[in-house]
Amino acid sequence: MSANIDHLKEEHHQPSGLMRWITTTNHKDIGSLYLWFSLLMFFVGGLMALVIRAELFQPGLQFVVPGFFNQMTTMHALIMIFGAVMPAFVGLANWQLPMMIGAPDMALPRLNNWSFWILPFAFTMLLSTLFFESGGPAAGWTLYPPLSLQGGNSMPFVIFSLHLLGASSILGAINVIATILNMRAPGMTLMKMPIFVWTWLITAFLLIASMPVLAGAITMLLTDRFYGTSFFTAAGGGDPVLFQHIFWFFGHPEVYILILPAFGIVSTIIPAFSRKKLFGYDSMVYATASIALLSFIVWAHHMFTVGMPLAGEIFFMFTTMLIAVPTGVKVFNWVATMWKGSMTFETPMLFALAFIILFTIGGFSGLMLAITPADFQYHDTYFVVAHFHYVLVPGAVFAIIAAVYYWLPKWTGKMYNETLGKIHFWMTTIFVNITFFPMHFVGLAGMPRRIPDYAVQFTDFNMIASVGAFGFGLSQLLFVYILFLTLRQPVTAADKSWEGAEGLEWTLPSPAPYHSFDTPPKVD
Amino acid sequence: MSGSSYYVPHETKWPFLATVALIVMFIGLANYMNDESNLTLTYTGLALLLLVVYGWFSYVVNESEGGLYDAQVDMSFRWGMAWFIFSEVMFFAAFFGALYYARELSLPWLAGEGTKVSTNQELWPTFENVWPSNGPANYGGDFVVMKAAGIPALNTIILLISGLTVTWAHHGLKEGKRNQLILGLLATVLLGFIFVGFQAYEYSHAYNDLNLKMTSGMYGSTFYMLTGFHGFHVTLGAIMLTVILFRCIKGHFTNENHFGFEAVAWYWHFVDVVWLGLFVFVYWL
Amino acid sequence: MNRLSILIVSMLVPLTTLADWEVNMPRGVSPTANAAYDLHMLIFYITVVIGIVVFGVMFYSIYHHRKSKGAKPASFHESTTVEVIWTVIPFVILVGMAIPATKTLIMMEDTRNSEITVKVTGYQWMWKYDYVEDDVSFFSKLADSSNEARQLGSKIDVNKVDNYLLNVDNEMVLPTNTKVRILLTASDVIHAWWVPEITGKKDAIPGYINELWVDIKEPGVYRGQCTELCGKDHGFMPIVVRAVPKEEYTKWVSLNQKNRVADKSK
Numbered sequence A: 001m002s003a004n005i006d007h008l009k010e011e012h013h014q015p016s017g018l019m020r021w022i023t024t025t026n027h028k029d030i031g032s033l034y035l036w037f038s039l040l041m042f043f044v045g046g047l048m049a050l051v052i053r054a055e056l057f058q059p060g061l062q063f064v065v066p067g068f069f070n071q072m073t074t075m076h077a078l079i080m081i082f083g084a085v086m087p088a089f090v091g092l093a094n095w096q097l098p099m100m101i102g103a104p105d106m107a108l109p110r111l112n113n114w115s116f117w118i119l120p121f122a123f124t125m126l127l128s129t130l131f132f133e134s135g136g137p138a139a140g141w142t143l144y145p146p147l148s149l150q151g152g153n154s155m156p157f158v159i160f161s162l163h164l165l166g167a168s169s170i171l172g173a174i175n176v177i178a179t180i181l182n183m184r185a186p187g188m189t190l191m192k193m194p195i196f197v198w199t200w201l202i203t204a205f206l207l208i209a210s211m212p213v214l215a216g217a218i219t220m221l222l223t224d225r226f227y228g229t230s231f232f233t234a235a236g237g238g239d240p241v242l243f244q245h246i247f248w249f250f251g252h253p254e255v256y257i258l259i260l261p262a263f264g265i266v267s268t269i270i271p272a273f274s275r276k277k278l279f280g281y282d283s284m285v286y287a288t289a290s291i292a293l294l295s296f297i298v299w300a301h302h303m304f305t306v307g308m309p310l311a312g313e314i315f316f317m318f319t320t321m322l323i324a325v326p327t328g329v330k331v332f333n334w335v336a337t338m339w340k341g342s343m344t345f346e347t348p349m350l351f352a353l354a355f356i357i358l359f360t361i362g363g364f365s366g367l368m369l370a371i372t373p374a375d376f377q378y379h380d381t382y383f384v385v386a387h388f389h390y391v392l393v394p395g396a397v398f399a400i401i402a403a404v405y406y407w408l409p410k411w412t413g414k415m416y417n418e419t420l421g422k423i424h425f426w427m428t429t430i431f432v433n434i435t436f437f438p439m440h441f442v443g444l445a446g447m448p449r450r451i452p453d454y455a456v457q458f459t460d461f462n463m464i465a466s467v468g469a470f471g472f473g474l475s476q477l478l479f480v481y482i483l484f485l486t487l488r489q490p491v492t493a494a495d496k497s498w499e500g501a502e503g504l505e506w507t508l509p510s511p512a513p514y515h516s517f518d519t520p521p522k523v524d
Numbered sequence B: 001m002s003g004s005s006y007y008v009p010h011e012t013k014w015p016f017l018a019t020v021a022l023i024v025m026f027i028g029l030a031n032y033m034n035d036e037s038n039l040t041l042t043y044t045g046l047a048l049l050l051l052v053v054y055g056w057f058s059y060v061v062n063e064s065e066g067g068l069y070d071a072q073v074d075m076s077f078r079w080g081m082a083w084f085i086f087s088e089v090m091f092f093a094a095f096f097g098a099l100y101y102a103r104e105l106s107l108p109w110l111a112g113e114g115t116k117v118s119t120n121q122e123l124w125p126t127f128e129n130v131w132p133s134n135g136p137a138n139y140g141g142d143f144v145v146m147k148a149a150g151i152p153a154l155n156t157i158i159l160l161i162s163g164l165t166v167t168w169a170h171h172g173l174k175e176g177k178r179n180q181l182i183l184g185l186l187a188t189v190l191l192g193f194i195f196v197g198f199q200a201y202e203y204s205h206a207y208n209d210l211n212l213k214m215t216s217g218m219y220g221s222t223f224y225m226l227t228g229f230h231g232f233h234v235t236l237g238a239i240m241l242t243v244i245l246f247r248c249i250k251g252h253f254t255n256e257n258h259f260g261f262e263a264v265a266w267y268w269h270f271v272d273v274v275w276l277g278l279f280v281f282v283y284w285l
Numbered sequence C: 001m002n003r004l005s006i007l008i009v010s011m012l013v014p015l016t017t018l019a020d021w022e023v024n025m026p027r028g029v030s031p032t033a034n035a036a037y038d039l040h041m042l043i044f045y046i047t048v049v050i051g052i053v054v055f056g057v058m059f060y061s062i063y064h065h066r067k068s069k070g071a072k073p074a075s076f077h078e079s080t081t082v083e084v085i086w087t088v089i090p091f092v093i094l095v096g097m098a099i100p101a102t103k104t105l106i107m108m109e110d111t112r113n114s115e116i117t118v119k120v121t122g123y124q125w126m127w128k129y130d131y132v133e134d135d136v137s138f139f140s141k142l143a144d145s146s147n148e149a150r151q152l153g154s155k156i157d158v159n160k161v162d163n164y165l166l167n168v169d170n171e172m173v174l175p176t177n178t179k180v181r182i183l184l185t186a187s188d189v190i191h192a193w194w195v196p197e198i199t200g201k202k203d204a205i206p207g208y209i210n211e212l213w214v215d216i217k218e219p220g221v222y223r224g225q226c227t228e229l230c231g232k233d234h235g236f237m238p239i240v241v242r243a244v245p246k247e248e249y250t251k252w253v254s255l256n257q258k259n260r261v262a263d264k265s266k
Ligand code: HEA
Pocket: A142, A255, A256, A258, A259, A301, A302, A303, A320, A321, A323, A324, A325, A327, A328, A329, A331, A359, A360, A361, A362, A363, A364, A365, A366, A367, A369, A370, A371, A375, A378, A379, A380, A384, A387, A388, A391, A392, A395, A396, C047, C050, C054, C089, C090, C091, C093, C094
């Protein structure tokens, strides 16, 4: 302890050990906290997915009772979305934004610390409900009433933890916006910002506009359950479907929160390894903004089967289909960036390429889902599960992995092992398809989602999917091993780790200094 | 405006403590809702939270008074506050959305309008849609509606005036008229608390005399949810104004540099605007 | 373990064996189900074509424009013309999809001129069928054989159970070539009623009634499941519809009306 105190006095009162991490206001420290936390949550959520896949390996119940299966499905989704993917993106934002715009740190460092430290507490609260006598939440991550109102003691805990997660996201988003709008180096106009910065700016806007709506929705669940309000009860003049409207008004922008930063990452990596400038920068920005704006008027495509009036169904079908246009612009821009480039295929590039292909496949199935009369068949089957895992796993998660490989040398000053990285890529890509592609088939053949047991004709594809899931999980152990190996090395990486990389972060030494830019660089 | 002078704070313990306080409070509240405990834990968490807020803000105020913040830091705070208020707007939007849905969609449907003829015929054959409504099952029994003309109209005037007084105080601050500043703020704070007082009276009147309760179907639900969260925000705003009042008395702000004042004034205007929405859509129409 | 070996073999065997496996939506036996199938195939083929074009260009570029083949990077990075083109073309394609989709949708939502009406109510975890005009009414739940087999640790081989999880005690009987209006509601939580070969699904929502129509063209037994998470036994509330010619249906109705009366007199 005394050593600590001496140390404190020397370097800006910097505490060490655990206290350093608890009290840090540094964007790199906080970024690392976010990223490690997200990796942990990915494994926790992944283990739950493995429980699901193990039970679904064969028809009949082998391991868990139906009630627990539903808890696994619900928790898996909540953990993956709020615990793994969103924090990973915030972690990347923390590391990269100040470096990319030439700032010393985030604009509101103490708030930054707060938005991180809410997470472990909120997730402890959320996960602890699994050990309650009445179990954890089991109504799906969408928490539809009246079913969610039947939950046991876990319900207020789940709702409060979601409130906290929402608060954390809002604070994080406010920080991102303040940083981008206020901390750019002189000369960096908005239309000169790196595209990753743009996608995060727009994502932050989506977060601030949508998370409070979720908070409102779940608050109404709480009062309906405990204080006799009747928002979601017909007998009192309410409607269970009202919850779905409010939830998806949040929920649909949420799925773009999970993909826009990924678009930004891919738009950074593709030019770097094509050694050619990003094609159509301006249209990329406009496309991102259009996707964000459209995302607020498409929500009811998740509710085509609730019996909306015909005009509503048509409206939401059309607006949903429209999203394919700006998303298409992005895909075409990526392809045009590669066109006549000079490409090499290091691990980040491989993941980015796989992203483009597999995300597009997920987008295509999304478009099929948008066709209302066809969605009457697809809805709540494994076809939907296949769709969203294609956009989330080889979509969002691949982009995160690509970003880690891409910026790791900048963060640590150490280069990962390229051969192992490539092996990781191929295993991951092969297994992800073995896991999720067959889900299209069983979905079309009629297997509903959120069931612990199924009719025997669905067996074969479920077995394949389960094998794939375990393979995918093992491949991620390799990822951790690669990270471990990299961190054990001495510092050797060049300041500019990739030949084609562009951006202010590559002008800093590797590893990047604690306070990124003490004096703002000049951008012209 | 260069980044080199940007103030990056060193380590801090407040956010972590704030989280601990919040968690204690929420665990207490959840247990209370589940009928597993009384409110002791909740109040402990709340007290802790207040302490942390006090500590955190004093720290920031000291830094500010110590001249550590430049114009760029000031700007970061402004963006932060502005977007925070926007998030609050969206929070209220959820409840306004629920009100809209009930009045324009769910209640007419239950009464057999639009495509839901069978809903009415098969399930609620006697139900007719007249707003305010507590639904086809007459939840909570008959009740009397809160009229817009009485206290709500008075409260509207109170809040509108308080919006003016806070602006008047702001002018006082900018022009260095200290008395105008303090008087204006004092008036605003008083008006704020009077508003809350009136609303508390209104609630007890509604519960005791009008049989208008949270349990009074959709009308009761939306009424209490909207006015309740609004009242909570007014209370918060009035407390923040009080803090600012004390800071003004202490002479914390200069005519150039007074973001703390402005942030709270923005917040107050936001609360004001939400009330106008409430007055129109909850009480009046 | 037997299944595992089948699995491994089948993963090695080329795509031809997939022909036996159900990889696509079943074709329906009613105008609505068929229309959904046709739309599904149409959109699917369109996306396949777009996919081939986009990925084709991409792979061409990956192959030819790589550094190891000595490719030098070009310097272009924008072109308003192509950007407009690839904004407009997808839009036109979308309009092309939207027109048949809208037509089909309008057709599906038109429940007028039905000949009989059945009210279907979801319960945790079974269905109730009320034939509104004919005074027939009964509950329908998972068949006992499935119910025993599905318990954790039942040790029953589910492959030997007759229509495991898709069998009920009382089937819903409907006449063929008749427009039947189905009124959907629920008593506790939201359920959804779905028999893929007959119709798309629709939610059964407590306190509200949704409408659906079916017109089954071929006699037969059609199976489906509840498709909205409704609690622990959501996976165990199947739907079985037996479609029979009209005359047979009339007979079934009178038989069951009688049963009902008999039940009451007891
Ligand atoms: C990252 C997350 C993400 C993303 C990006 C998307 C993207 C899209 N999603 Fe997805 N979706 C989810 C996550 C996501 N979704 C989740 C989690 C659910 C389920 C939630 C739950 O119920 O639990 C869901 C469910 C869901 C549904 C509801 C299904 C149901 O429950 O019945 C629908 C319906 O319309 C839909 C549609 C779309 C569409 C049209 C897109 C579009 O944005 C896709 C656009 C992309 C392309 C189309 C490909 C590229 C374009 C081109 C190459 C241009 C040319 C193309 C054409 C002209 C066709 N999604």
